[in-house]
Amino acid sequence: MITRSDVLLDATDLQKTFGNGVRAADGVSLQVRRGETLGVVGESGCGKSTTAKMILRLLKPDSGTITFGGQNLLSATGSDLRALRRRLQLVPQNPQTSFNPRLIIRSSIEFNLRAHNYARSGWRDRVDGLLTRVGLTAEHGDSFPHEMSGGQLQRAAIARALATDPELVVCDEAVSALDKSVQAQVLNLLADLQQELGISYLFISHDLSVVEHISDRVLVMYLGRVVEEASAETLYTAPGHPYTRTLLSSAPGYTGEHLPPQGEPPNPADPPSGCVFRTRCPWVMDRCVTERPLLGVAKQAQYVACHLNDPHLRDTTISSSSVLTEPITSSSDS
Amino acid sequence: MSVSAAPTATVPATSAESPVLRVESLSTSFIRRGKPLQAVRDVSFELRAGETLVLLGESGSGKSVTARSILRLHGKQATVTGSVMLGDVDLLTLGDAPMRNLRGSRMALVPQDPNASLDPLRRVGHQIAEVLQLHGISSSRSVARARALELLSLVGIPDPPRVFASYPHELSGGMRQRVAIAIAISCEPTVLIADEPTTALDVTVQAQILRLFQDLQHRLSTALLLVTHDVTVAAEIADRVGVMYAGQIVEYGPATEVLQRPRHPYTQALLGALPLPGMARGSLRAISGAPPVAGTAFSGCSFADRCGAAVESCHQQAPVLITVQRDHRAACPVLNSPSNPADSSKEGSR
Numbered sequence: 001m002i003t004r005s006d007v008l009l010d011a012t013d014l015q016k017t018f019g020n021g022v023r024a025a026d027g028v029s030l031q032v033r034r035g036e037t038l039g040v041v042g043e044s045g046c047g048k049s050t051t052a053k054m055i056l057r058l059l060k061p062d063s064g065t066i067t068f069g070g071q072n073l074l075s076a077t078g079s080d081l082r083a084l085r086r087r088l089q090l091v092p093q094n095p096q097t098s099f100n101p102r103l104i105i106r107s108s109i110e111f112n113l114r115a116h117n118y119a120r121s122g123w124r125d126r127v128d129g130l131l132t133r134v135g136l137t138a139e140h141g142d143s144f145p146h147e148m149s150g151g152q153l154q155r156a157a158i159a160r161a162l163a164t165d166p167e168l169v170v171c172d173e174a175v176s177a178l179d180k181s182v183q184a185q186v187l188n189l190l191a192d193l194q195q196e197l198g199i200s201y202l203f204i205s206h207d208l209s210v211v212e213h214i215s216d217r218v219l220v221m222y223l224g225r226v227v228e229e230a231s232a233e234t235l236y237t238a239p240g241h242p243y244t245r246t247l248l249s250s251a252p253g254y255t256g257e258h259l260p261p262q263g264e265p266p267n268p269a270d271p272p273s274g275c276v277f278r279t280r281c282p283w284v285m286d287r288c289v290t291e292r293p294l295l296g297v298a299k300q301a302q303y304v305a306c307h308l309n310d311p312h313l314r315d316t317t318i319s320s321s322s323v324l325t326e327p328i329t330s331s332s333d334s
Numbered sequence: 335m336s337v338s339a340a341p342t343a344t345v346p347a348t349s350a351e352s353p354v355l356r357v358e359s360l361s362t363s364f365i366r367r368g369k370p371l372q373a374v375r376d377v378s379f380e381l382r383a384g385e386t387l388v389l390l391g392e393s394g395s396g397k398s399v400t401a402r403s404i405l406r407l408h409g410k411q412a413t414v415t416g417s418v419m420l421g422d423v424d425l426l427t428l429g430d431a432p433m434r435n436l437r438g439s440r441m442a443l444v445p446q447d448p449n450a451s452l453d454p455l456r457r458v459g460h461q462i463a464e465v466l467q468l469h470g471i472s473s474s475r476s477v478a479r480a481r482a483l484e485l486l487s488l489v490g491i492p493d494p495p496r497v498f499a500s501y502p503h504e505l506s507g508g509m510r511q512r513v514a515i516a517i518a519i520s521c522e523p524t525v526l527i528a529d530e531p532t533t534a535l536d537v538t539v540q541a542q543i544l545r546l547f548q549d550l551q552h553r554l555s556t557a558l559l560l561v562t563h564d565v566t567v568a569a570e571i572a573d574r575v576g577v578m579y580a581g582q583i584v585e586y587g588p589a590t591e592v593l594q595r596p597r598h599p600y601t602q603a604l605l606g607a608l609p610l611p612g613m614a615r616g617s618l619r620a621i622s623g624a625p626p627v628a629g630t631a632f633s634g635c636s637f638a639d640r641c642g643a644a645v646e647s648c649h650q651q652a653p654v655l656i657t658v659q660r661d662h663r664a665a666c667p668v669l670n671s672p673s674n675p676a677d678s679s680k681e682g683s684r
Contacts, residue, residue: 043536043537043538043539044507044536149624149627150393150624151624152624179392179393179563179624179625180392180563180565180604180607180608181392181603181604181607181620181621181624181625181640182620182621182624182625183607184607184608184609184618184619184620184621185618185620185621185622187609187616187618187620188616188617188618188620191615191616192616195616206536206537208537209608209609209610209611210609212609212611213609213613213615213618214609214615236611246538247537247538249541250537250538250540250541251537251541251566252540252541252544252564252566252567252569252570252571253566253569253570260538260541260542260545261538263492264506264508264509265506265536265539
């Protein structure tokens with residue numbers, strides 16, 4: 001049974017529309033529990049990075065709520081916000097651009113310690129310990145970013161994120177820029193750290209196989225909306241949403257039934273009415289044009305935003321007027 | 335479609351035997367900070383009509399430099415040796431003018447990033463028509479326009495007149511890549527070279543573009559040399575695979591052989607490092623260390639430092655490609671030594 005205190009991050013109904021009319025997040029809700037990895041997959045423009053930025057308070061949502069460890073993240077200011085940020089860290093996609101090229105690695109990591117008022121006398125030992133923990137040596141701390149490989153730099157970025165003993169680390173395409181042979185090392189490191197430190201990850205990636213590997217639960221986003229949420233195993237073996245199914249079948253090497261998505265992704269500034277996926281969906285119905293499908297329970301711990309999932313439709317095969325009775329919820333039990 | 339009524343359309347069984355492109359002992363080096371930097375070392379392969387060869391490798395492996403050297407797009411500072419035979423013409427000794435003529439007509443490149451290769455200030459249709467007129471395929475503007483529209487529909491663009499009149503920024507990434515492919519096939523090249531053509535694309539679009547390549551090859555009998563870092567792309571599209579590491583081809587053969595029964599430790603490790611369904615978290619078989627920076631010189635085998643099977647001699651003597659089966663070669667004497675013929679370490683069940 002999941003209790004309230006197990007939920008570390010709780011974001012509800014996040015909305016964000018940019019000035020150019022692009023609705024990057026349209027009612028996104030998600031929860032991350034302590035010690036788990038929530039994966040977020042989706043193609044470019046689906047709003048996954050926007051969601052991450054809102055959670056990191058780098059971008060203000062138009063509406064919605066975010067609580068972290070029971071505290072309201074959106075209204076926190078000053079020292080409260082600083083205290084929350086200490087517990088909430090980021091591993092960005094590209095370590096080449098996230099480290100100051102003119103500072104040695106040690107200084108970059110110390111910046112994070114300074115920002116959170118760690119006593120200066122302990123910095124050196126702490127940085128050495130962090131570097132060792134992520135598989136580097138203390139000497140790497142005295143290197144400049146350009147002297148290190150992509151994999152080493154990403155390890156250093158993880159060390160920097162861990163410097164403040166965070167409870168949640170947001171990994172935004174954290175292994176996407178790495179060569180496959182190095183990517184496996186970093187994925188193993190992230191898994192080890194989680195086991196050892198009990199940290200939670202919000203793991204954002206476009207790479208389906210990586211997300212499947214690292215995640216407990218997975219959220220699938222399309223055009224600013226969450227279209228499916230399920231355990232990694234369920235999602236990859238029995239996907240519920242047509243988009244998830246086309247996405248999985250598009251992966252090279254997929255051996256099951258091939259379901260090519262129709263046509264092109266729509267213009268995000270002018271999304272289709274009703275279901276945003278309807279223009280590319282092989283199972284589109286009249287109802288999809290007029291009525292937005294809400295995220296509802298498909299099976300135990302699997303939530304799908306699709307009219308095909310409507311229990312009335314499944315049972316009686318008719319009824320265009322029936323409405324999903326499930327509220328818009330993220331999973332709250334499993 | 336009239337596109338297939340081309341010189342290359344007649345592909346009798348004999349041409350399957352003789353390669354359309356033969357690369358022999360290709361080496362490319364640059365001068366970096368006064369020192370020579372060898373990016374490609376002694377690369378040889380053949381490409382037959384209608385066939386897809388994938389050069390698979392990680393960053394710095396020399397795969398893109400190989401592709402660019404073949405097209406002679408390697409820049410003035412580079413020294414290229416060996417031979418690149420397109421039919422019976424050696425491209426490396428060809429003059430600049432005939433080479434320019436040949437580039438885009440008999441050989442064409444599909445670049446990784448269509449944002450960078452298309453002119454942002456000119457309408458897409460004109461960029462296609464320009465190539466046709468430049469190579470004398472279509473003499474008048476109206477003929478070139480008609481042909482450009484035809485090419486756009488051939489690459490699966492739904493509304494060719496609209497796209498013809500669009501600027502690149504008005505199109506999605508997948509559409510732009512289709513336009514780049516339309517330009518590349520406009521003169522019905524014998525050899526199409528694609529450098530990471532789907533890396534910048536979303537997975538659903540990538541699937542469409544890979545299918546488009548297969549479809550076009552089928553129709554036009556174009557030989558495709560595709561460069562990628564993505565093993566799954568190679569598995570999807572390749573007839574044959576050349577695995578590159580540190581500037582060399584370390585394993586080469588039919589895709590099914592190389593990817594299912596790899597005989598080089600690097601290929602084995604690369605395949606083993608991929609996350610597969612059902613693998614426990616944290617249990618990926620990672621390769622220690624990192625791929626060497628392009629141009630690193632080695633006295634022995636370039637993979638020896640990261641290799642689990644390495645023996646002492648690996649660090650001293652550079653391995654050569656050993657034939658392990660008819661068409662399957664691997665540069666590892668340890669796994670493929672005559673004294674160890676039926677290597678069992680990775681032999682899959684047939």
